Amino acid sequence: MKDFTFQNPVRVHFGQLSCDRLVEELKQYGNRVLMTYGGGSIKKIGLYDKVVNALRDAGMELYELPGIEPNPRVDSVRRGAALCKEHGIDVLLSVGGGSTLDCTKWIAASACVEHDAWDFFDYEKWSPVERALPIVDILTLSATGSEMDSGGVISNPASSDKRGRLSPLLFPKVSFLDPSLTYSVSSYQTACGSADILSHLMEVYFSTGDTMYMLDTFIEGMMRTVVRYAPVAMREPENYEARANLMWTSSWAINGLVGADKPQAWSCHPMEHELSAVYDITHGLGLAILSPRWLTYCMSDATLPKMAQFGRNVFGTSADLPVREQALSAIDALSHFLFDTLGLTSTLSALHIDDTHFASMAAKAVLPYAGNLPGFKPLTAADVEAIYRMCL
């Protein structure tokens, strides 16, 4: 296991949303708030009115940036940063899922610089993050873990790029996690969010190096939590226990703890970012389609034992088989969970995606890694293209 530094400063209020506490937390940073949100689902569930009224009653000056996209675009970051500068915003309030929050994080950084927002993601410029406005969020979707991490992923449709980046300045100051705010999340989005959580866990779990047993028990526990509760939340959308377990798991899957001792070489996320950059598909769906094929492609003497362990400890597959058969059972169990239990589309063809862009997408996926994506099995552009083809 490798040495690491762990610190996660986010204050999380878990449970019923208290508007008094929200106002109190925001007021630490000032009076001028930019509230960011997406397509309006927060209006349907009454959350918009509740928050706006609470802030107005408290005498806060409220500005709004609506319409943040599911794969948030750099144009939204630019619009948000312009609003912050124009109105001298003190604190950002993200109300929504991970896309809204990711966008808000980069608004927080972009509001403090003169250069264009994309300069943070341009590989040649890679402008440093030296300041950021404080961020408070109210989460309405369990998926990305953005509520407890320091990164955000932004798309640039002009260049078909989708890129993520971390900075300790981008941790939210405070995250409000109220599981009941996810009651209205559709069965399909619950499935996609759950696939996203599972993928975050798989990206760090599948490592060929020595890992810390204790952290592996946490990962396997969270994987079992997703396997246990995602179907419950899909079937009974107002099941608090299921929504709470998915929500807290989404945060701990990717807040720096469980991957700290591991190389942190992610594979499916870079591959998926190219898919959703070109086709604008739901991130979790893309990850679900890729994951079992990626594991199949990674099968080798070095990787089989961890796959077998995954099957036994997450899906309860039999230990009484040779390790190769155990690994195959594990991949079968994963596919069954994603495509049968969660009911997610299992192929790219079914999404009307063909191989037209596979070569260029594969080249882009490995670009930041000098052509060789490290990971459970290191992948060249040819490997990535082969995995895309397995998904057809």
Next chain:
Amino acid sequence: MKDFTFQNPVRVHFGQLSCDRLVEELKQYGNRVLMTYGGGSIKKIGLYDKVVNALRDAGMELYELPGIEPNPRVDSVRRGAALCKEHGIDVLLSVGGGSTLDCTKWIAASACVEHDAWDFFDYEKWSPVERALPIVDILTLSATGSEMDSGGVISNPASSDKRGRLSPLLFPKVSFLDPSLTYSVSSYQTACGSADILSHLMEVYFSTGDTMYMLDTFIEGMMRTVVRYAPVAMREPENYEARANLMWTSSWAINGLVGADKPQAWSCHPMEHELSAVYDITHGLGLAILSPRWLTYCMSDATLPKMAQFGRNVFGTSADLPVREQALSAIDALSHFLFDTLGLTSTLSALHIDDTHFASMAAKAVLPYAGNLPGFKPLTAADVEAIYRMCL
């Protein structure tokens, strides 16, 4: 499950101790350091020289408080606070186990007030913690979890009191966790530390209310980690994997995460504090003797299912028995682990403790709870006395 707030601001550097980083972290707070430590084991392992040389080379002004006791006494807190005031100390550096760190935390608070240190623990005064000096620590024992929590326990021999208290100001700023610094911990102290970790987990795990499945998987994973690695560390003291797993488990067992959704009504710790206050026995040993008896005393229709779950998920006991038999198997497995595998003394009589003080100790244990210790099974003074007797 109950609503909760979670925030843990401690920065942990896990792995090989870097003196450069230590100096860098300390210098954030100033140049005048009070280094606190215990009986000198840090000199035997060369850690004292290494740290002192690094700080002197960096031009820092170093003061020392040696001799902090295993059950740290309020007199040590007073001596430390006086040194801080006398020398205008900027930052405290605790080098040792949880006792040294607990004492250091209360030195940090006492250095900022004019009143006596015990006023923080006197039930009638209960002086507020409004300021504290910053604390950095280098941990040399995996047990109390003080490196990632906000509390400390102090003994007052004059009144045979041993009391703990929390304050968010008492989180260490930075904890250095180097598993190799625990290589020299004796087999006996490794056993006692492991029993302490296991007890922290049991105190929150055993709850009759609804708990969050995901957090229970973390607790069970940490319990399995202790059961797996404590015997390895006792047998092979320089096994890094074992020492690392125990060390990170000690931190996460009691840093606010896994008990957040539960009532946090502890039972064995209040009972043990009376034992070690009167007889100055090792805290982990006292907990080991108490725990199986406490569970046996708690057996009821309401508590049996969680005990059975504990047996199945931690010790792999059979699920094919009635729940009462499963619970008994779980308690047997726990006793076997503590007294046979770890080799800890199993009775108070063997420590030459008789029932002379049981009545007054029991009365004191329930005193802060108005005579009724809440918990897995609420306990009156008579219940506590009965449990002490079961330990003879």
